[in-house]
Amino acid sequence: MSGLEPSAYKLFIDGKWEGGSRVMTVIDKFTGECVATVPVADGEAVDRAIAAARAAFPSYSRLPAHKRHEILQKATQLFDARKDVLAALIAREAGKPLKYALAELNRSVETFRFSAEEAKRIHGETVPLDASVAGEGRIGFWVRVPVGVVAAITPFNFPLNLVAHKIGPALAAGCTVVLKPASTTPLIALRMAEIFEEAGLPPGVLNVVVGPGGVVGDRMVADPRVSKVSFTGSPPVGEAIIRKAGLKKVTMELGNNSGTIIEPDADLDAAVPRCVVSAFANSGQVCISLQRLYVHRDVAVEFTRRFVEATKALKVGNPLDHDIDIGPMIEEGEAIRAEAWIREAIDQGATLLCGGKREGRILYPTVLADVSPAMKVMCEEAFAPLVSIVIYDSFEEAVRLVDDSPFGLQAGIYTNDIKKAFYAIDRIDAGGVMINDSSIFRVDHMPYGGNKLSGLGREGVPFAVEEMTTIKMVMIKP
Numbered sequence: 001m002s003g004l005e006p007s008a009y010k011l012f013i014d015g016k017w018e019g020g021s022r023v024m025t026v027i028d029k030f031t032g033e034c035v036a037t038v039p040v041a042d043g044e045a046v047d048r049a050i051a052a053a054r055a056a057f058p059s060y061s062r063l064p065a066h067k068r069h070e071i072l073q074k075a076t077q078l079f080d081a082r083k084d085v086l087a088a089l090i091a092r093e094a095g096k097p098l099k100y101a102l103a104e105l106n107r108s109v110e111t112f113r114f115s116a117e118e119a120k121r122i123h124g125e126t127v128p129l130d131a132s133v134a135g136e137g138r139i140g141f142w143v144r145v146p147v148g149v150v151a152a153i154t155p156f157n158f159p160l161n162l163v164a165h166k167i168g169p170a171l172a173a174g175c176t177v178v179l180k181p182a183s184t185t186p187l188i189a190l191r192m193a194e195i196f197e198e199a200g201l202p203p204g205v206l207n208v209v210v211g212p213g214g215v216v217g218d219r220m221v222a223d224p225r226v227s228k229v230s231f232t233g234s235p236p237v238g239e240a241i242i243r244k245a246g247l248k249k250v251t252m253e254l255g256n257n258s259g260t261i262i263e264p265d266a267d268l269d270a271a272v273p274r275c276v277v278s279a280f281a282n283s284g285q286v287c288i289s290l291q292r293l294y295v296h297r298d299v300a301v302e303f304t305r306r307f308v309e310a311t312k313a314l315k316v317g318n319p320l321d322h323d324i325d326i327g328p329m330i331e332e333g334e335a336i337r338a339e340a341w342i343r344e345a346i347d348q349g350a351t352l353l354c355g356g357k358r359e360g361r362i363l364y365p366t367v368l369a370d371v372s373p374a375m376k377v378m379c380e381e382a383f384a385p386l387v388s389i390v391i392y393d394s395f396e397e398a399v400r401l402v403d404d405s406p407f408g409l410q411a412g413i414y415t416n417d418i419k420k421a422f423y424a425i426d427r428i429d430a431g432g433v434m435i436n437d438s439s440i441f442r443v444d445h446m447p448y449g450g451n452k453l454s455g456l457g458r459e460g461v462p463f464a465v466e467e468m469t470t471i472k473m474v475m476i477k478p
């Protein structure tokens with residue numbers, strides 16, 4: 001651990017591990033035990049991290065592509081070799097059931113591998129300048145150049161893979177980074193920095209500071225030495241960051257209240273288990289979690305019976321147990337908030353089909369019916385193990401309802417009718433429409449991001465590399 005004890009983590013600034021006068025405690029979200037302490041970065045530490053990233057930029061941005069590839073490739077191998085230990089850490093600090101924590105590790109390995117590959121592919125194009133009279137006799141081409149220092153701010157729910165989606169493309173592109181992970185889940189990000197140090201990343205290229213978003217994050221975002229802010233988190237924080245960032249590139253990966261439609265021709269054997277996982281994986285704390293489930297009247301009784309039965313069979317308990325499906329939510333306050341939304345919906349006429357019970361941070365997987373669009377469980381982002389079933393008669397109406405949202409990240413449509421599929425693709429204003437799957441489908445090299453309140457820009461390794469670079473035009477008059 002390069003001098004790091006598991007119970008006393010340090011900040012990573014300019015290639016050095018450093019303590020601080022104030023520390024915070026990171027707890028196991030199931031047992032409440034202290035997993036580790038971490039120093040809280042003060043303003044001076046944040047300034048030094050940005051200065052280190054700025055100072056490292058000229059030489060790192062000129063490091064040949066094959067060397068950036070090698071560092072990322074070596075880090076990928078180290079992540080792969082340490083998967084089990086790192087997954088257990090995520091299970092504890094994020095409360096994520098081990099099988100999902102392992103799935104996150106596998107995806108993170110892939111995200112870093114895609115980033116290593118992408119480091120070799122960054123290139124520009126020639127421009128036929130003589131298409132204009134003024135361009136005659138001139139040679140034109142453009143190249144992609146790294147933007148500079150990236151401020152990366154990440155949420156708790158995928159504490160490694162969502163970090164990987166920023167750090168991998170930034171390092172591939174030749175950018176230097178200051179990362180601030182979520183305060184509830186900073187440990188895995190510090191372990192990642194340790195792996196990059198071991199993989200040979202030069203000092204100052206990656207810096208990790210920990211502390212409250214409103215203080216540490218705010219300082220990073222406002223700093224003029226930062227060229228780009230890459231943020232994943234909630235829409236209100238995203239909007240606050242955009243106001244603060246000023247004239248910088250920004251990528252915003254924000255929330256959603258995803259809808260999925262089940263048409264009568266859907267394969268229920270495939271759709272039911274997939275929709276259960278989509279609604280309840282990581283206790284619904286996934287930005288593309290299935291929250292609004294629109295089921296055609298012809299299959300509503302059968303679908304709902306099977307869906308509720310499968311939901312009741314989910315195992316709730318300690319995330320470190322291999323067969324657990326549902327662990328604690330990130331904070332008790334979040335579980336209390338979601339429980340209150342369920343109670344409010346029931347008071348307004350919704351029917352509780354299962355769940356609704358809370359024990360501390362654990363909210364049992366909850367299915368509601370007889371909901372209406374104005375209820376919070378429908379029109380806001382639940383980010384909890386909570387799904388509502390709506391019965392519909394007309395496909396066009398179901399598509400309209402899925403699209404009737406302030407968010408627009410991803411949606412799912414189960415149908416084998418190609419005309420219906422294209423009707424939905426055409427009308428749903430979202431970053432992605434998944435046919436014969438739920439809203440939750442994602443692999444890490446596809447373009448991923450939202451419209452409306454769900455964000456700005458796209459991640460997915462090749463697309464994030466574009467966001468981490470800018471174009472420089474070159475004209476040569478021989």
Ligand code: NAP
Pocket residue numbers: 153154155156157158162180181182183184211212213214215216217218221232233234235237238240241252253254255256286287288381383409449450454455
């Ligand atoms: P959050 O409260 O917005 O926090 C995200 C990050 O922003 C944390 O590191 C937080 O620090 C920091 N932060 C808070 N206030 C800040 C400020 N004023 N300036 C700069 N940084 C600030 O989100 P969360 O609760 O961790 O995550 C849940 C949200 O993320 C949901 O809305 C979910 O949909 C969204 N999400 C979106 C995607 C996507 O790809 N579209 C993926 C995952 C999650 P602290 O931890 O110290 O507060």
